[in-house]
Amino acid sequence: MKKTLLAAGLTALMGTTAMADGIGVSMALFDDNFLTVLRNGIQSQADSAGLKVQIEDAQNDVAKQLDQINNFIASGVDAIIVNPVDTSATQAMSDAAAAANIPLVYVNRQPINVDTLPDNQAFVASNEVESGTLETIQLCDNWAAEGKTEVNVYVMQGELSNQAAVQRTQDIHDVMGDGRCKVKINIIDEQTANWSRDQAQTLMTNWLSTGAAFDGVIANNDEMAIGAIQAMKAAGIDMATVQVGGVDATQDALAAMQAGELDVTVFQNAAAQGGGALDAATKLAKGEAVDQKVYVPFELVTPANVADYASKN
Incomplete structure (x- = not known):
């Protein structure tokens, strides 16, 4: 049996001897x-x-x-x-x-x-089964707290070649289908913005141009969530009327949350x-x-x- 590696990042390395070639x-x-x-x-x-x-x-x-x-x-x-x-x-x-x-x-x-x-x-x-799950359940709880029973949302995916993007998107669908969400979620559209803030802003702008009514955005990461927020703000949308979630808890995301723009994120250490x-x-x-x-x-x-x-x- 293999030895247990202590909590990632927390094992002291101070006593380790530097290796010749690094x-x-x-x-x-x-x-x-x-x-x-x-x-x-x-x-x-x-x-x-x-x-x-x-x-x-x-x-x-x-x-x-x-x-x-x-x-x-x-x-x-x-x-x-x-x-x-x-x-x-x-x-x-x-x-x-x-x-x-x-x-x-x-x-x-x-x-x-x-x-x-x-x-x-x-x-x-970190186990990606937790990431999109925590994000989606909290957004569901937020919508339920607003008295909603059914919502229309957009889903922004990371790079489709990346396991994290695939799993985080699957997490959303799993929560939708297994009864953990207290509201019914209808996905209007689901597209990749490749983890990018700029691409997400463009994608959100395109979605807004359709005029479809929506209740929020579930993004695979914070950068895309912020891009979506920027597009919505540029379009004059009151951020208090929509729920936006991301993953990573980056400094920019925390600032957006403190500004009342981002509703949920998930800290990945x-x-x-x-x-x-x-x-x-x-x-x-x-x-x-x-x-x-x-x-x-x-x-x-x-x-x-x-x-x-x-x-x-």
């Missing part, structure tokens, strides 16, 4: 608010522990990311951490690292081969995921066993507790 990190994209917090979590824990890390930006390019992994292998790193661009393309990454006998840890985005990872590979993230991935990579590089799946719990954030999260990201 750890290579490939991030899907630097230009993303949540992933920036994740990347900073890796860097800050590495700095505290005296570990050398080389963090690269894959710029949302699968081929570029695989090249980065191959370059890490060629340079003889002690371990590799990957935040995948496309979670359906991770088998080749696992195979390359396994062939070189270099430990690999996936962080935040679940690889397609998560159930068949080699012994020296692991996955650190990016720094803990980053620290947990570094911890797992360090242990694997030293030949220690870790759990292959490590989950950092999601936490519901509403206007009632938003102040508690202001300093967490």
Whole structure:
């Protein structure tokens, strides 16, 4: 049996001896608010522990990311951490690292081969079954509290190649269908905005141009929720008349919530995921066993507790 990895990101790394060649990190994209917090979590824990890390930006390019992994292998790193661009393309990454006998840890985005990872590979993230579920149930409760029994909503999806987007959208449908929602939800339209604030603003503007009556927007992440809010505000919609939900509890999202614009988000501890991935990579590089799946719990954030999260990201 494999040893239990302590709570992700919380295991002290201060006593770890820096390894000769360090750890290579490939991030899907630097230009993303949540992933920036994740990347900073890796860097800050590495700095505290005296570990050398080389963090690269894959710029949302699968081929570029695989090249980065191959370059890490060629340079003889002690371990590799990957935040995948496309979670359906991770088998080749696992195979390359396994062939070189270099430990690999996936962080935040679940690889397609998560159930068949080699012994020296692991996955650190939060369980996406919780994310969209917490978001949707709270929005349902909000609508019920307003006295509504049936609502019309728009759903904004993340990148369809990403497991988190698929699961968070499935969470919405699961809550709709299993009786946990106290109101009937009718989805007017469901489209991807690729995690992007700008794309979400454009998509919401297009939806608004149809003139369809709606009660809210359920977004797979905060960036898209904020984009939707910007479009609605530009159209003169009173944000008190609609419910908007997202996931991640980024600083911008918390500010939007405090301004009365965002109604629900779900805190995903990016720094803990980053620290947990570094911890797992360090242990694997030293030949220690870790759990292959490590989950950092999601936490519901509403206007009632938003102040508690202001300093967490």
